């Protein structure tokens with residue numbers, strides 16, 4: 001069956017919905033007018049809802065996803081206490097999180113039995129520039145990169161609130177930890193650091209050990225990079241072989257090879273992409289990568305070479321203004 005692709009376009013307050021064929025072709029199926037600048041998006045656990053954060057009237061909107069067409073229909077809204085920078089749901093699918101970079105907090109909202117996100121029940125204050133919320137699979141542990149603290153703070157979800165652990169990942173000074181992607185079978189994560197464009201490979205805490213450790217630090221841009229580092233997004237392929245990340249000043253995507261232990265082996269290559277690639281996504285088969293240009297108002301679709309991990313540019317598509325978040329299901 002065709003996959004569905006959702007692209008948030010804040011400047012014209014739209015979500016563009018596409019189908020993605022098995023051959024890697026996008027077809028526009030719907031443009032949804034949103035009552036605000038739509039930024040972060042996340043699926044519900046069973047992927048029957050799309051949740052989106054909007055501003056300047058800070059809210060989370062819940063959209064039901066039509067099973068066949070993937071079209072969205074508005075299902076509910078709830079207020080948020082600050083600008084939603086990144087949103088996530090917990091492993092049970094019962095709680096929704098919103099990290100607010102500018103308001104230095106993370107809010108926790110219940111999700112109703114009908115699948116609608118409700119108003120916050122707790123807000124964890126005093127996290128300096130939290131850039132994302134990252135629940136570890138099969139665990140109550142949640143990692144929150146605090147960009148201006150150069151730390152990844154570790155929390156445990158208990159009774160709908162977040163309790164901070166004793167440990168945190170200390171990232172090198174000035175790195176600016178931002179987004180994390182997780183290995184799908186090993187207790188390893190990869191944190192992209194916005195302000196020095198490195199990736200920190202991190203050991204995740206598990207039932208055997210609460211220890212947090214940084215295993216590797218890898219520069220994700222060329223060594224002779226002489227611009228301002230402004231990294232944005234990072235994703236892993238479903239087969240755990242390749243990692244991709246984006247840098248906005250140079251409008252670059254980087255492909256990285258992982259070894260069988262989940263450690264970074266080498267950089268495969270750098271690829272010019274859409275202007276200011278703030279968000280991209282890899283499809284569920286691991287064959288395609290779709291990158292949004294925040295300044296180009298276009299999407300670029302790449303085929304991922306299954307042997308080498310190289311990106312082969314296939315097609316460019318027009319999309320709404322300020323395109324910055326891409327989700328595929």
Ligand SMILES: O=C1O[C@H](COP(=O)(O)O)[C@@H](O)[C@H](O)[C@H]1O
Pocket residue numbers: 039083084085101102
């Ligand atoms: O990517 C970035 O994100 C932060 C916070 O984003 P916002 O969408 O919540 O405002 C932003 O302030 C920063 O300049 C930018 O690099």
